Amino acid sequence: MFYREAGDFKTSYQEDSQTFPIKFDRYGFYVALAVAFLIIPLVINDYLANALLLPFLIYAIAAIGLNILTGYAGQVSLGTGGFMAVGAYAVYKLMTAFPEVSMFVHVLLAGGITAAVGVLFGLPSLRIKGFYLAVATLAAQFFLVWVFNRVPWFYNYSASGQISAPERDVMGIIITGPNAPAWAAYLFCLIFLTACALVARNLTRGSVGRTWMAIRDMDIAAEIIGVDPLKAKLTAFAVSSFFIGISGALFFALYLGAVEVGEAFGIQKSFLVLFMVIIGGLGSIFGSFAGAAFLVLLPVVLKVFGADWLGWPTDIVAHLQLVIVGALITMFLILEPHGLAQLWRVAKEKLRLWPFPY
């Protein structure tokens, strides 16, 4: 068939360790990039951007970040919402303090600040594991939200306690605030997602990624081959928080525009991103995309299908969504802990020589 590895010979180790070792995947990736960068910006409208594309792009970055920490390095975290809040407030303070600096710089700096905060809250991971670490990161979640609520400096002493994104442009094109065109915000997020995904892939296929996975699979054995556990865990926290901070900054500045911290970055956000990672697949970059797409699409599909076509009451549809997500999480944890990514992998293996199985 057209999708196969047979005949795709590697003659060097570079070729064997490239991002897409199979030719078909490689071309698929180029096509997807071309569609995302060239075609979608032409057809995008406000509804498409706000209901589907922006949340997908932004959550995919967050899911990649959490997947690095939980899927690759094996450190469970429930602090994603809190770290996204750090990114959001960091970018807000930077935008208001330095209006003339490019948004690219602000978003990257917000990621850097979040990375530093992540490392700080990652310190307990040297001593505690599993559930106990999850509780420690939960403390980070509540503490960070509390700080952003209670310290007026963070929201520039505004009366409402909210932060709202001022209008900023990149090379003359407005990308934040109510007047930003949908395609500009979309492209801005897409650039960050593409860069984040490539960096994540590069890190996870090299020695840093192997260090993380070694810690995840067996920390004693990792130590015996020369891995410093503290350094390995803290780099995972740093890189993960960097991505999550970027997603938080974009979520606030480009998607919501105005944020009340408890509402936008509460514990539900942590769970949402964790569910994306579990459904998509732990330890897989593709899984982060799949999980984010799935959980962003699900409510929209349900609304169109249930409320618009079948005429169900909207509250039933909303509750149905919770039921479906809950059932799916349970099913995936029992049947396929490696998520959609593994289903995709198995399907590929089955299709490899279809219709002649061996």
Add this chain to the structure above:
Amino acid sequence: MLDASQDGYITEDGRRIGGVVMEMKNITLRFGGVVAIKDISFDIREGEIRAIIGPNGAGKSSMLNVISGFYVPQEGEIWFRGERRPPMKPYEVARQGIARTFQNIALFEGMSVLDNVMTGRLTHMKSGLFQQALWKGKAEEEEVANREVVEHIIDFLEIQHIRKTPVARLPYGLKKRVELARALAAEPKLLLLDEPMAGMNVEEKEDMSRFILDVNDEFGTTIALIEHDMGVVMDLSDRVVVMDYGKKIGDGTPDEVRNNQEVIDAYLGVSHD
């Protein structure tokens, strides 16, 4: 055949054994009131296969854990390559060039065989986080150079066919071999093997013995091993340390140890009348 001089000796099969690589001096290790190792001294010489044997609970594994840094002995000195070693974490010991395998296999189950063996090269990989994030320059060169070393070891241990298989899917005997490959990938100055043949059938034991001898022969790796199968130990090793209840009761060539009355008593038991 033992030569008294510091410069080593010639084995029965004509291999030249060099100077002392590692020396344990009066090591004592206690866990609360339990004395696991009591005042033991021995040395390991360059290029030799050194066995540590003894009945269950004799303190062999504790000794290996002392060498690899998991336990810090209360008394005694460890000398490695002519220098006294301060108390160290296991990962620092690994960076000094000591690799090991475990009695119960300690592989990374979620990774492929290739990735597992590549982790053995981590101490040789120096490129930073930012270089790797971009996969340019040093990061890529390093990956390829180390991949070559790893492929050589994979060839050597005859596990090419399972290169991309996840370790969790492999049978026991192959897992043991992959673990040996990972330890070898570090190009260790001293290789510690904790019961490399535990739970194997005769054929697998013969394979493993062959690999151990080949490793020693081809790479000149110094090996210290713990093993329960006496036939294997006597065939493989150049010198043997015998432990019992945390004490050293014998040390010498296999023949010397075999004829040592204390060793015979420890293994066969002795009447207490």
